[in-house]
């Protein structure tokens with residue numbers, strides 16, 4: 609069981625922010641990633657649809673025998689809140705670990721939250737922050753176009769389109785004197801440099817993918833699930849749409865070629881084999 613892979617899923621490329629960190633922290637673990645690229649974005653869909661997609665994504669990972677599941681998706685973590693109770697393996701989403709990190713990072717108690725529309729409407733991060741400390745001032749902004757930028761490889765901080773969209777969404781937050789900003793969608797750390805540049809490098813950015821990977825290490829430890837093998841672990845990536853775009857952006861973001869590790873999977877046929 610301990611040699612089984614850690615399963616990570618997201619609607620698309622965003623969950624790679626968790627994979628990148630996890631592989632750094634636990635190089636001997638095997639990882640299976642599923643990006644639902646045929647159905648991205650999730651963030652502007654109904655609660656019912658997001659829950660159904662999340663259950664199917666988790667089922668696919670379970671069919672591959674994973675020992676733990678990480679929903680590396682702010683939207684799923686905010687909306688499919690009962691998923692945890694339905695799974696036979698340990699599970700974490702991104703909201704609680706990310707809010708916890710932000711609560712510890714802020715000095716002035718003024719925290720911004722950006723995410724998809726579904727995430728912001730759910731109030732998930734805000735509620736978690738206020739649960740940790742009622743005196744926080746929390747400012748939210750949904751930034752749905754960030755997901756499309758990332759999925760279409762518009763990720764350079766020097767790209768005029770990226771700069772324009774960042775300014776449009778973050779102008780209001782910049783005026784609120786926040787000292788900490790939660791990147792509450794796992795796609796957003798991929799354009800973190802552009803976000804930081806716009807905020808003049810003065811705001812601490814909390815990366816939901818990274819914080820969740822850090823928490824996943826604790827969860828593995830708690831459940832005695834560390835892979836004791838000393839061999840380097842493997843990564844397998846599955847996407848529900850074509851592999852080419854995923855390969856290109858994944859390579860830029862992870863800094864290495866993922867060519868042969870990526871396969872297409874049709875979720876409807878995923879359980880046939």
Ligand code: DGL
Nearest residue numbers: 622649650651682683794
């Ligand atoms: N990466 C996702 C999130 O963290 C999903 C974005 C989307 O599909 O809209 O919310």
